[in-house]
Amino acid sequence: MPRRAGYEESWELTYRVEQLRELVGQELRLDDALAEDLETTLVRLVLRNQRLRGLQRMVSAEREPEDLAMFRAALEDLDRQLLQDLPGLLERLRATVL
Template sequence: MSRRAGYEESWDLTYLVEQLRELIGRDLELHPELAEELEDTLDSLVLRNQRLRGLQRMVNAEREPDDLAVLRGALENMDRELMDRLPMLLERLRAAMQ
């Protein structure tokens, strides 16, 4: 995968998240706490994507293993956090849409 493709994919994800934010904000009347949780999760998804792209750039630049390990660890922690949060968030969003 070229760096250009990675950048375009990152921009595309950010754009899609912004569209989702707009759609949810306009069409759904969510409880403020749920709306905030959703917003935080969308921010985390964009940040995760940026970290992943950063890791790919570091690998391509043949950075030091310690530098890669730190970024990989941060990415893995973020993945665990998202995997903990997303199922409950999805359940709450489904309930709010009924």
């Protein structure tokens, strides 16, 4: 059953990223701190995507279960961090929509 929680987190992350994409497509008034937070989050999302692709390649290459578990744990940790930070960032971005 632990994978079920991962799917729920994945759906929530996908939902939040879609909200972010929609906001970034609008005209925003960003102060320096918000612009930096947005850039940091976007870099973390790219890193997450790279880790996910790496995990998929490792699964296809039939890597050792221990290696997969370590890589999956790092990805899940990044997902938790993003899920914790994205709601606040989205709220701050919504406040800047012109």
